[in-house]
Amino acid sequence: MDLATLWSTLSATALDLGLKILASLAFLVLGRWLIQRVVRVTQAAMARAQVDATLIRYLGSVLAVLLNIVLGVGILGYLGVETTSIAALLAGAGLAIGTAWSGLLSHFASGAFILVLRPFKVGDYVQAGGVEGTVVEIGLFGTTIVNPQNVTTIVGNGKIMAETILNYSSLPVRRVELTAQLDNSVDPLEAVRLFTAGIAEVSNVATSPAPEVTILSFTLAGPVIAVRPYCHTNHYWQVYFDTNAMIARVGAASRWPVPALVRVHKNLEGTADVAVDARPTQ
Numbered sequence: 001m002d003l004a005t006l007w008s009t010l011s012a013t014a015l016d017l018g019l020k021i022l023a024s025l026a027f028l029v030l031g032r033w034l035i036q037r038v039v040r041v042t043q044a045a046m047a048r049a050q051v052d053a054t055l056i057r058y059l060g061s062v063l064a065v066l067l068n069i070v071l072g073v074g075i076l077g078y079l080g081v082e083t084t085s086i087a088a089l090l091a092g093a094g095l096a097i098g099t100a101w102s103g104l105l106s107h108f109a110s111g112a113f114i115l116v117l118r119p120f121k122v123g124d125y126v127q128a129g130g131v132e133g134t135v136v137e138i139g140l141f142g143t144t145i146v147n148p149q150n151v152t153t154i155v156g157n158g159k160i161m162a163e164t165i166l167n168y169s170s171l172p173v174r175r176v177e178l179t180a181q182l183d184n185s186v187d188p189l190e191a192v193r194l195f196t197a198g199i200a201e202v203s204n205v206a207t208s209p210a211p212e213v214t215i216l217s218f219t220l221a222g223p224v225i226a227v228r229p230y231c232h233t234n235h236y237w238q239v240y241f242d243t244n245a246m247i248a249r250v251g252a253a254s255r256w257p258v259p260a261l262v263r264v265h266k267n268l269e270g271t272a273d274v275a276v277d278a279r280p281t282q
Contacts, residue, residue, distance in 0.1 A: 024075045031071040039064050058112060058140055110157035111140040120167045125233045127166035129155035148237075173206045173230040176240050179216060180225040180247045183259045188215050188223040194254065195227050198246040204235035205243075221259040 043060045047053075115138065120126045124135050126145070133147035142154045168174050182191055196213045205211060209230050216226035227247060231239040 020079055024079055027075055027078070028071070031075075032068075035064060035067045035071065038067065058115070106158040107141040107156045110161040111138070111142075113161060114138060114143070114157055119165050120169070124167055124169040125236075126168065129159040129163055131155050132166075168233045168236075172232065173209070174233050174236065175212075176229050176231060176236065176243060178227045178240070178243055178247070180227055180251075181219070181259050182222045182225060183257045184222040186222060186254075186256045188225060191223070191225050191250075191256075194250045195225060195247065198250050199227065199229055199243060202229065202239060202242045202246055204231050204239055206230040206232070 039060050042063060043056050046056045046059065114120075120128070120135055122135050122138060125133070126135055128143065128145070131145050131147060131153045133145040133153065135143060136146055136152075137144040140157075142156050143160055145153050145155060147153055180191070180195065182188065192213050192215065196211070199205060199211045199213065206229070211230065212226065212228040214226055216224045218224070227243060229239055229243055
């Protein structure tokens with residue numbers, strides 16, 4: 001091959017390669033612009049559908065990454081690079097990352113499910129992942145809950161989805177569970193009447209469902225009265241403490257005796273003895 005022919009071949013090859021590089025750059029710029037447009041339009045559509053803002057950002061990021069990978073592989077294929085091996089390499093890398101980050105990816109996937117299924121939302125009072133409190137943030141990997149002791153706790157989303165979730169804010173009211181142990185000398189029906197009247201004076205107690213005041217059981221010390229008002233979860237502790245105070249006031253005003261203390265002992269033969277210690281009346 002003479003010099004002229006070699007130069008002609010190199011010129012043609014360089015020109016073809018240069019055109020492919022310029023075209024690839026054009027595809028890259030145009031592709032990135034199209035990807036941004038697609039992501040923007042998709043996020044806007046989800047926003048109009050009132051999808052959670054965190055989920056919108058999450059899906060937008062995932063879509064952008066996937067489209068950029070497709071764009072990169074397409075440009076390499078146009079340049080003549082064998083893309084089969086690249087696809088296999090990406091698949092292997094994805095498997096390795098997935099195995100190494102299996103726990104983190106589990107929290108990531110659970111966070112997406114929480115945002116889609118919405119078992120609770122920010123501001124709800126819940127018991128989730130063994131933690132009870134108010135939800136202040138739902139992240140992709142963990143949910144932030146502030147408990148009644150005003151301690152911020154971050155619970156992994158995987159743990160939340162793997163356990164039972166109690167949402168105390170999903171319904172308008174919740175029930176406050178209280179009991180009053182009375183002495184045997186106290187008429188339980190009269191106590192029910194007085195507690196029913198007293199609970200009507202406690203603020204923020206719901207009228208529907210009506211408070212439940214009834215005889216729960218009878219013990220050796222005396223009858224036990226169940227006092228169960230309903231209230232919004234935001235007023236739970238206020239109603240809880242005020243109802244306790246009401247029970248104490250009713251007992252003091254009625255001059256009910258303090259219930260006897262019942263103690264069960266084991267004698268040497270292993271049988272049970274019952275000893276009752278009388279307490280002085282009020």
